Amino acid sequence: MQLLVNIIVLASIYALIACGYVLIYRTSRVLNLAHGELMMLAAYVLVATASLFAGHPVVALAAAALLGLVVGALVYVALMRRLTGEGVLAAVLATVALGVLLRGVIVLFWSGQQRYPIESLGWSNPTITLIGDARISTASATLVLTTFVVYAGLLLFLRFTRWGVRMRAAGQNPLLAAQRGIRLHGIYAAAWGLSTFTGGLAGILLAIDAGLTQTMAVIGLKAFPAALVGGLDSLLGAALGALIVAVAEVLLIYYVDPLLAEVVPFLVLIAMLIVRPWGLFGTREELDRV
Amino acid sequence: MPFASGYFRTSYARDMRLVDTRAQVASLALFLLAAAAFPLLASSFLLDLANQFFLAAIGAVALMLLTGYAGLISLGHAGLLAAGAFTVGILFKEVAAPFWITLPAAAVAGALLGVIFGLPSLRLRGLYLAVSTLALHFVVVYLGGEYETKRGFSTGIVIDPPTLGDFVVTDPHVWYFVLLVAAAGTVWLSLNLLRGKTGRAWRAIRDHETVAEALGINVPAHKLAAFVVSSTLTAVAGALFAYYRGFVSVEAFSLFLSIQYVAMVIIGGMGSILGALLGAAFVTLFPYVIEYLLGVLPVPAAFTNQMFAVNYAAFGLAMALFLVFEPGGLVAIWRRLRNWFVLWPFKQRPLAVTRR
Amino acid sequence: MSEPLLQLEKVEVAYHRVVTAVQGISLHVAPRQIVALLGTNGAGKTTTLRAVSGFLGLDDARVTEGAVIYRGERIENRAPHEITARGVVLVPERDKVFPNLTVAENLIANVPRRRGAGATKRRSELAYEYFPKLAELRGREAGYLSGGERQMLAIGAALACGPELLLVDELSLGLAPLVVYDLTQRLRRIRDEQGIAVLLVEQNAGVALRTADYAYVLENGRMVLDGDPERLAAHEDIQEFYLGQSRGERRSYREVKQYRRSRRWYG
Numbered sequence: 001m002q003l004l005v006n007i008i009v010l011a012s013i014y015a016l017i018a019c020g021y022v023l024i025y026r027t028s029r030v031l032n033l034a035h036g037e038l039m040m041l042a043a044y045v046l047v048a049t050a051s052l053f054a055g056h057p058v059v060a061l062a063a064a065a066l067l068g069l070v071v072g073a074l075v076y077v078a079l080m081r082r083l084t085g086e087g088v089l090a091a092v093l094a095t096v097a098l099g100v101l102l103r104g105v106i107v108l109f110w111s112g113q114q115r116y117p118i119e120s121l122g123w124s125n126p127t128i129t130l131i132g133d134a135r136i137s138t139a140s141a142t143l144v145l146t147t148f149v150v151y152a153g154l155l156l157f158l159r160f161t162r163w164g165v166r167m168r169a170a171g172q173n174p175l176l177a178a179q180r181g182i183r184l185h186g187i188y189a190a191a192w193g194l195s196t197f198t199g200g201l202a203g204i205l206l207a208i209d210a211g212l213t214q215t216m217a218v219i220g221l222k223a224f225p226a227a228l229v230g231g232l233d234s235l236l237g238a239a240l241g242a243l244i245v246a247v248a249e250v251l252l253i254y255y256v257d258p259l260l261a262e263v264v265p266f267l268v269l270i271a272m273l274i275v276r277p278w279g280l281f282g283t284r285e286e287l288d289r290v
Numbered sequence: 291m292p293f294a295s296g297y298f299r300t301s302y303a304r305d306m307r308l309v310d311t312r313a314q315v316a317s318l319a320l321f322l323l324a325a326a327a328f329p330l331l332a333s334s335f336l337l338d339l340a341n342q343f344f345l346a347a348i349g350a351v352a353l354m355l356l357t358g359y360a361g362l363i364s365l366g367h368a369g370l371l372a373a374g375a376f377t378v379g380i381l382f383k384e385v386a387a388p389f390w391i392t393l394p395a396a397a398v399a400g401a402l403l404g405v406i407f408g409l410p411s412l413r414l415r416g417l418y419l420a421v422s423t424l425a426l427h428f429v430v431v432y433l434g435g436e437y438e439t440k441r442g443f444s445t446g447i448v449i450d451p452p453t454l455g456d457f458v459v460t461d462p463h464v465w466y467f468v469l470l471v472a473a474a475g476t477v478w479l480s481l482n483l484l485r486g487k488t489g490r491a492w493r494a495i496r497d498h499e500t501v502a503e504a505l506g507i508n509v510p511a512h513k514l515a516a517f518v519v520s521s522t523l524t525a526v527a528g529a530l531f532a533y534y535r536g537f538v539s540v541e542a543f544s545l546f547l548s549i550q551y552v553a554m555v556i557i558g559g560m561g562s563i564l565g566a567l568l569g570a571a572f573v574t575l576f577p578y579v580i581e582y583l584l585g586v587l588p589v590p591a592a593f594t595n596q597m598f599a600v601n602y603a604a605f606g607l608a609m610a611l612f613l614v615f616e617p618g619g620l621v622a623i624w625r626r627l628r629n630w631f632v633l634w635p636f637k638q639r640p641l642a643v644t645r646r
Numbered sequence: 647m648s649e650p651l652l653q654l655e656k657v658e659v660a661y662h663r664v665v666t667a668v669q670g671i672s673l674h675v676a677p678r679q680i681v682a683l684l685g686t687n688g689a690g691k692t693t694t695l696r697a698v699s700g701f702l703g704l705d706d707a708r709v710t711e712g713a714v715i716y717r718g719e720r721i722e723n724r725a726p727h728e729i730t731a732r733g734v735v736l737v738p739e740r741d742k743v744f745p746n747l748t749v750a751e752n753l754i755a756n757v758p759r760r761r762g763a764g765a766t767k768r769r770s771e772l773a774y775e776y777f778p779k780l781a782e783l784r785g786r787e788a789g790y791l792s793g794g795e796r797q798m799l800a801i802g803a804a805l806a807c808g809p810e811l812l813l814v815d816e817l818s819l820g821l822a823p824l825v826v827y828d829l830t831q832r833l834r835r836i837r838d839e840q841g842i843a844v845l846l847v848e849q850n851a852g853v854a855l856r857t858a859d860y861a862y863v864l865e866n867g868r869m870v871l872d873g874d875p876e877r878l879a880a881h882e883d884i885q886e887f888y889l890g891q892s893r894g895e896r897r898s899y900r901e902v903k904q905y906r907r908s909r910r911w912y913g
Contacts (some may be wrong), residue, residue, distance in 0.1 A: 031417055031421075034486050064638065079610060079614065082614045083613065086613075086617060088361060088416065089416065089417070089418060089420070090613055090617060092417065092420070093552065093556060093609070093613055094549075094550070094610055094613045096549055096609075097607075097609035097610040098606060098610060099604045099606070100546070100549060100602055100603075100606030100609070101602070101603050101605075101606025101607050101610065103599075103602050103603075103606070104599045104600060104601065104602030104603025104604070104605075104606060105599075105603050106599075107596055107598075107599035107602070108596055108599045108600065108603060111596070112596075112599075156355040183326070221545075224421075225425070234613065251577060259432075259436065259439070260432075261433070262432060263428050263429055264392070264426065266424075266425035266426075266428045266429060267425075267429065269421070269422075269425045270410075270422065270426065270429070273410055273413075273414060273418065273421070273422050273425075274410070274413075275324055277414055277418050278412060
């Protein structure tokens with residue numbers, strides 16, 4: 001039973017992070033390999049806002065999350081927008097460079113020591129006992145709930161609202177979208193902002209639950225296989241992919257070897273690339289350049 | 291190389307020559323002379339720097355062959371270096387093998403791993419291929435870590451320097467020549483591959499794979515060949531690295547190392563061996579330049595305490611700046627400079643380059 | 647005579663900074679006028695339309711000389727969405743709909759000129775009014791539509807943007823003659839009732855000359871002839887090379903090989 005809880009928690013973490021990859025890929029066909037570092041940035045910003053808004057933890061939380069959104073849009077405007085027309089690989093390498101830059105900057109400003117933002121927020125993280133003696137921390141439970149809410153919100157947004165339809169249209173055919181009056185740069189900036197917002201939520205909740213070090217970005221990279229397994233342009237696929245990777249990881253750690261934790265998502269990734277490169281629900285594209 | 295006037299080739303053989311005109315022969319001779327004289331004049335710090343550059347150059351040239359010429363993106367370069375280094379480490383620890391067994395063994399290990407890294411390229415392209423190499427890198431590094439833990443070398447494997455009879459290779463001056471020969475050999479091998487059928491096939495595959503296939507080029511074989519050649523060279527570089535440092539540990543082969551090699555190729559300039567060398571020089575010298583700048587510029591004390599973080603941040607910034615402002619890399623800057631001199635008083639306005 | 651809605655003055659477009667696609671193109675479209683642009687493959691018709699509707703960075707194309715003037719304002723080398731916002735909407739030749747969106751979603755995906763509650767809905771209703779078939783296909787994915795339905799959706803989606811000038815690229819391509827006739831009739835209705843001017847690019851000269859009020863002929867990137875449809879239909883070279891009518895005599899293939907008549911555009 002505890003295994004099941006662990007799986008659900010891990011799957012939720014991966015799913016919340018993975019939807020960020022999907023949002024950006026679906027809209028602009030770019031792989032944002034800096035997602036882990038951006039997620040970590042939001043968590044470190046929480047450390048700052050927690051002390052800034054001491055006594056108002058909810059404000060601190062909201063401020064950190066919103067700053068995440070702003071940073072995402074800024075990244076698009078300042079960096080990615082200048083790479084239009086260069087080809088997808090240049091854009092991906094630019095995100096890699098951004099990730100490296102962010103890591104350095106984060107350690108410079110916040111040093112490498114472990115932080116516990118939950119203390120600055122003045123909250124506690126009691127363990128809840130569920131049926132069958134399975135235990136889950138409050139923060140983890142919140143994370144699971146948040147993932148559901150975020151996914152529901154995103155799916156409703158993309159399916160039923162005008163701007164969601166426009167975002168999907170821009171992802172399918174940018175030229176036609178521009179000819180129909182859609183401002184592409186605005187859509188892309190919005191997608192980046194949304195992606196960093198959801199990633200930031202994941203980072204913040206993880207930091208509240210387990211503390212914060214500069215190795216958190218690794219979790220971001222581990223969630224990428226979840227996005228790819230489901231199909232890089234499918235939100236539902238990302239959720240399913242997260243579940244698959246989480247199941248594989250938890251079971252293999254428990255029954256085989258705990259050191260496998262780092263590499264299991266990538267083994268699943270390789271398996272998927274061999275069998276079905278475009279993922280479970282992805283659109284079968286040329287798998288070529290943009 | 292734009293020649294101002296008077297350079298006419300009269301046979302295909304002359305066209306394919308690596309060094310042709312008298313000026314080229316003269317400059318090559320001068321360069322060799324300078325390279326030979328360098329260790330006599332340089333301090334041990336500069337010597338170590340040169341050795342690091344040679345080691346990086348081998349890996350950079352190998353990656354340039356794969357990514358710049360054959361157009362197959364690889365983010366797993368550090369994994370291949372680790373494979374070479376760990377082959378040396380494992381063989382040394384388990385059977386005390388001498389270097390003339392471990393080096394070829396590293397090459398073979400590299401070749402085998404090259405086949406494995408290359409298999410996805412038969413089905414995947416571009417982004418997905420890059421991702422598969424990334425995943426394989428993590429797997430290789432994991433296996434290396436497993437070996438370290440299971441055999442009790444959790445802090446790393448110490449390796450004795452290579453011996454030739456009674457002669458032990460420890461002096462940096464000796465290493466300089468060894469690595470110079472290795473790097474020069476790599477460059478020469480690559481240039482030969484590139485001016486032959488293989489190189490032309492790679493360029494064709496990079497530019498338009500379907501057309502290459504229609505022209506009768508065996509695309510899968512050449513893709514695998516690119517991976518195998520590249521990984522063999524890289525594994526040898528990793529093995530030499532292990533001997534030079536005398537130490538093998540899995541922490542040295544992080545994702546950041548892969549990124550550094552990709553940066554060498556990008557910053558140097560894709561599709562040019564000179565670019566690989568310039569990029570390798572840039573990335574090797576970069577941390578020292580940053581350290582020097584920190585000593586000279588007025589920066590808060592916190593920065594100097596966190597050298598590693600400053601390095602990271604500056605490196606990411608440099609890479610991003612090159613990608614945005616100079617996608618052609620250092621080679622493009624060099625060519626612009628050279629053309630300014632060669633074509634003076636005329637100016638060359640660059641045309642649009644067909645993007646890949 | 648009133649101020650022309652759209653004016654192209656000696657427009658030249660270059661791809662990749664080196665390939666000149668069209669040169670010296672001058673034409674104008676008056677309000678409520680249907681103007682046809684005739685030409686064979688590769689004449690530069692699509693490029694001319696794209697010069698008006700705007701290029702993206704990916705195309706690496708620019709209007710290098712001349713001007714595109716719409717309502718007195720120069721609009722060349724602007725982003726496509728800015729031009730759509732001014733009331734000039736393109737119905738492209740290829741990729742004219744979003745294949746993974748439904749018909750209804752295709753119609754609301756655009757950004758209408760007149761904002762305000764219900765603006766998008768009202769314009770979608772307009773599309774359904776002129777193309778009732780679309781209303782039946784509301785929920786179907788656009789990728790599964792037939793050629794004629796897809797063209798209807800493309801024009802309807804362009805209508806939903808609230809244009810004053812419609813640029814239609816290759817209306818008849820790949821469609822059955824009856825469907826083409828139906829579409830051209832609807833286009834005239836739209837022009838009559840909505841007051842929208844149309845610049846129609848066509849390879850099918852017969853269709854173009856029957857639908858338009860005025861026509862231009864493009865060849866190899868240059869404008870070679872223009873006039874009323876009657877004048878053009880009577881022109882010998884048009885009859886010969888665009889309408890497929892020889893001068894009454896039957897010609898055997900034996901003679902065609904040696905036949906080489908230059909086109910006299912001065913008639």
